[in-house]
Amino acid sequence: MRLFVSCFMFAVLSVNMQLRVGELTVDKLEMIEDTKGNPGDFGKLIVTNLRVIWHSSSLPRINLSVGYNTFITVNTRILSMIHGGHTQALHILTSFRNCRYEFIFTNHDTKSTRHYTSVIGVYRAYVSSKIYREIKLRSGIIRENRLDLLPQEKVHSSIQDVWNLSVEQGNIGTFIITNIRLVWYADVNHQFNVSIPYLTIGNITIRTSKFGPTLVILSTEASGGYILGFRVNPLQQLHITHKEISILRSEFEKFPIFGVEYTFEHQPPSQKEISVEQFTEIQDNQAEISNVFGYYFSEGETGQRKPNFSIHLGLAAEDPREGSTLQSLWELVPSS
Incomplete structure (x- = not known):
């Protein structure tokens, strides 16, 4: 988007x-x-x-x-x-x-x-x-084992035992799907988390990796061009999750929430x-x-530059930057 x-x-x-x-x-x-x-x-x-x-x-x-x-x-x-x-x-x-x-x-x-x-x-x-529009890493979004919801945010699904494959060994945690973003946080350390607004997602697919079928999220270039991978088990749940996210993201594009109130x-x-x-x-x-x-x-x-008398204007004015003239600055359509 x-x-x-x-x-x-x-x-x-x-x-x-x-x-x-x-x-x-x-x-x-x-x-x-x-x-x-x-x-x-x-x-x-x-x-x-x-x-x-x-x-x-x-x-x-x-x-x-x-x-x-x-x-x-x-x-x-x-x-x-x-x-x-x-x-x-x-x-x-x-x-x-x-x-x-x-x-x-x-x-x-x-x-x-x-x-x-x-x-x-x-x-x-x-x-x-900004959390509505930017990817956030390691932020304080989890309180007492629950996602701290934003205004207008609703949780649609919460999936346990999802592996974040962003690092080589992977980390297991909870994957949350809302009407505004996707959130994952580690079970052993809630500060190890990521918040991915739909506004930042360029593409979301299922790909084969060395960890097996993986949910891959590619963020837009403007948001950093991140590639995030999550392993959801079993395979049927992976396809259900992918479909659910695709539907919610499509709805979000029709009725986006920017969070500016x-x-x-x-x-x-x-x-x-x-x-x-x-x-x-x-x-x-x-x-x-x-x-x-x-x-x-x-x-x-x-x-501020020193003012000098301008014949074109009939008054004193600051000298323009090098490469331009007072006459050209006052023209709407160039004379040349």
Whole structure:
């Protein structure tokens, strides 16, 4: 199950702007400026349980999608406005493919009092629920010989005397199948365990090994590309287990549970879901939008460059990075 929301994308196609199965809209903020990439352009910031989406109100194809999985830090800052008063800016530092990017969103809605509480709250919920989406080894999931169930989790089967073949000699333990994940833990040491969410499973088959017919679980490349083997006896039980897991995994793909739960303190739960409006976009196939990745590169703490007068802008501005000009940064469609 591929999660396109786990990274970030610029100029997202409308099909990827729409929420995927299991993704819920938590909040929507108006009059938000993408200060670093599109200064002066107001848009809408949509907060879901998996990512943050921003798009220009005047031209929705100018947009970006940032998955919480790329976040390094997120915080807010109070800014003084030119015409008096104060507003709040959201600063997000991210990491993707060994590069760091930063995003700054400024709220220009003078009537807003919540600002970015939903973004920070949902992100914290995302971080605290990684066990729904990541393989966990040797974690504290077993208490008093029982699996510590997650919210919305139900046990479907518990199978005794299952061998974990991840190490050469093998270890015997208990194999648990739930509606969210697969869990195995050793009988002699409950801290020797593994939790495998369905979200991380790329393939599950029965193969012949030196230990005999084995249940083999291959995790996705994004989750580490692990190969996990379990021996279930007798052979009939092995096939029953494989079939049960395949059915539950198929159901999970139709109705995935990501574990990210957030409710506004000042609103009842019934009001927390907000629809993402549909919009049509005009695709321009004859001219490509400028490469905007450079706008969002993080410069760390060495940041600010000396401002110089720009004839093109008619005001003083920081010199751009080497290889770019102020004129090119303000172009939507390259002139060359």
